[in-house]
Amino acid sequence: MTDHTMKKIAASIPHSVWPAEDLKRLETEAADSLGITLYELMQRAGEAAFNIARLHFPDARRWLVLCGHGNNGGDGYVVARLATAAGISVTLVALESDKPLPEEAEQARAAWLNAGGEIHAADLLWPEEIDLIIDGLFGTGLTRAPRDAAAELIERANGHPAPVVALDIPSGLNAQTGVAAGAVINACHTVTFIALKPGLLTGKAREWVGTLHHHGLGLDDFLAGQQTLISRYDASQLAHWFTPRRPTSHKGDFGRLVIIGGDHGTVGAVRMTGEAALRTGAGLVRVLTRRENIAPIITARPELMVNELTAESLDECLEWADVVVIGPGLGQQEWGKKALQKVENFRKPMLWDADALNLLAINPDKRHNRILTPHPGEAARLLNCSVAEIESDRLLSARRLVQRYAGVVVLKGAGTIIACEEGETGIIDAGNAGMASGGMGDVLSGIIGSLLGQKMSLYDAACAGCVAHGTAADRFAAQQGQRGMLATDLFSTLLRVVNPDVIEIEDD
The missing domain is CATH 3.40.1190.20 (Ribokinase)
Structure with a gap:
């Protein structure tokens, strides 16, 4: 089979698609309805991505994790902590910012540091041997082109021979339109959380998403009770x-x-x-x-x-x-x-x-x-x-x-x-x-x-x-x-x- 056909078969994903502008509200409402914190959702997201990365790259022993200054970066901190606990050598590079991290991302960062992890600046000279790159730079809220250090990290990741697993969406890809305004991660696999976003399915999505995976983080029943006017149609129907x-x-x-x-x-x-x-x-x-x-x-x-x-x-x-x-x-x-x-x-x-x-x-x-x-x-x-x-x-x-x-x-x-x-x-x-x-x-x-x-x-x-x-x-x-x-x-x-x-x- 061709790579394209394998991607179709590999990914079992929902048929409901949600506008990018609704995602933050859905996440908050779902967590409230279930009585769980946003940090717990972040831990679930990191664990889901970690498990998929291990499943598809079981022999990867040296990981590079790229973390941004938002909740997508928080997911990256969780992945890094779980990988280290599993005996994987992890190098974590984080973007700097004058603004404080969101509360749940700060908790994930603190948990990584408490576990003995180190945080390196974006200008770090990368290790000579990297088997897998985890992209946690930007999430679904990005609507502009990545700039400066972020754009440079994306280009370095794309130029590296190691495969990339993107968290929620490849950094630089617009979650609503599927358009890349500037640098964008070329992912081998993308693990998206809670709901499908239109930008993963149309526009330039196929250039950058790779094999698409979905994890509902335990919120599937909540989403089933919500209404969306966008649907994904495929051969299964x-x-x-x-x-x-x-x-x-x-x-x-x-x-x-x-x-x-x-x-x-x-x-x-x-x-x-x-x-x-x-x-x-x-x-x-x-x-x-x-x-x-x-x-x-x-x-x-x-x-x-x-x-x-x-x-x-x-x-x-x-x-x-x-x-x-x-x-x-x-x-x-x-x-x-x-x-x-x-x-x-x-x-x-x-x-x-x-x-x-x-x-x-x-x-x-x-x-x-x-x-x-x-x-x-x-x-x-x-x-x-x-x-x-x-x-x-x-x-x-x-x-x-x-x-x-x-x-x-x-x-x-x-x-x-x-x-x-x-x-x-x-x-x-x-x-x-x-x-x-x-x-x-x-x-x-x-x-x-x-x-x-x-x-x-x-x-x-x-x-x-x-x-x-x-x-x-x-x-x-x-x-x-x-x-x-x-x-x-x-x-x-x-x-x-x-x-x-x-x-x-x-x-x-």
């Missing part, structure tokens, strides 16, 4: 969405889907969208495209019904269809514009992608029956801002798109964000870098369109479709690797992904 079909099912039960696009030179886009819809279980799929595209599509995939896109055929198909997908290969010329103008008033579920989004950016409107699936560049055009602004806060960007255009928005990228008018937000924890190739979005549009035709809500179809898409890519990467993965390669694994009830038989 496929069986919830893709249930077995009734034995008496017929093709009319699974939707009539029309796909519109494929201007001159872009026949591949609608062909891939059409096959993706079929492979995801659509009952009937029609493609409206240029006349010259008809024969190539039917030859490649005869199960698709293909017609020339004309005013008459479009009217007939809109009357026939349960769902419309428009945009793959549509172009921005008069041919595509006229089709979009008619589709605008379609009252049933629809999905707009690619050039449909670029045309929408020119003439914005709100539609409550529509899914938009922009990548960051298209999202920037839709919001009339830069791609950098979109990526600076992907959750906020998705919500802004919903506010402007209504319906459901799928903001694609690493840690795809799905947002709807009701306020729910999903983060997709599936997929890999092999998907950075042409045609992947066309396949996703077909998958989601197919699920709309199978009576899923807009939001559920978007979430289930993105997870199925990413999981199909993860399965292919596990078998063949990421580099050179094509969009059509996903068809070989997608069929298995959308049939989770099928028992796999291993070859001898």
Whole structure:
């Protein structure tokens, strides 16, 4: 298996995600409800991180612990004390500050000193031999770039061959956005406490988090009674969405889907969208495209019904269809514009992608029956801002798109964000870098369109479709690797992904 796939399997983490601004309140309220102190929670956090570090690096006998001037540093002091008690040689480096430590962090520091530990300044010459680095410099409260000695320690840790275990979040990573404003720890493992944070799952998170572990510190029951509107979706939920079909099912039960696009030179886009819809279980799929595209599509995939896109055929198909997908290969010329103008008033579920989004950016409107699936560049055009602004806060960007255009928005990228008018937000924890190739979005549009035709809500179809898409890519990467993965390669694994009830038989 690839490293990416191993990370997916190694980490058993919750599906609830909490805004970074809520974390301090949750921690305090949970401790109060259970009658425990924040220092006891800190001890639990340090013990959880220590146990995970020992589990994954059992032969590491020389640890370097980096402590900041906050509660994340307090976690580091606890880890250092436990490691020393276990016979591990520990060197602890702490950042200096004019401000006093938080009360619980000061208790952890005092316990480390009482146990005979030493605290070294940030300019210490590191020992020649270090087997493991523990990152306790900054926690979830950091919203700016680390400066001066902190930034230097982060760079030194990243340049050292020893693996790094980050406490709660890699230092320098924004817990809400997943953005690194400056230096950021490149962790091999991250042990996050109490609740999942969005910044661990989207933005640049995959660059820095490594294998993600979660420990609730005994507060799981308390959190279960709280409400959050952000959820993590992954392959473990496929069986919830893709249930077995009734034995008496017929093709009319699974939707009539029309796909519109494929201007001159872009026949591949609608062909891939059409096959993706079929492979995801659509009952009937029609493609409206240029006349010259008809024969190539039917030859490649005869199960698709293909017609020339004309005013008459479009009217007939809109009357026939349960769902419309428009945009793959549509172009921005008069041919595509006229089709979009008619589709605008379609009252049933629809999905707009690619050039449909670029045309929408020119003439914005709100539609409550529509899914938009922009990548960051298209999202920037839709919001009339830069791609950098979109990526600076992907959750906020998705919500802004919903506010402007209504319906459901799928903001694609690493840690795809799905947002709807009701306020729910999903983060997709599936997929890999092999998907950075042409045609992947066309396949996703077909998958989601197919699920709309199978009576899923807009939001559920978007979430289930993105997870199925990413999981199909993860399965292919596990078998063949990421580099050179094509969009059509996903068809070989997608069929298995959308049939989770099928028992796999291993070859001898």
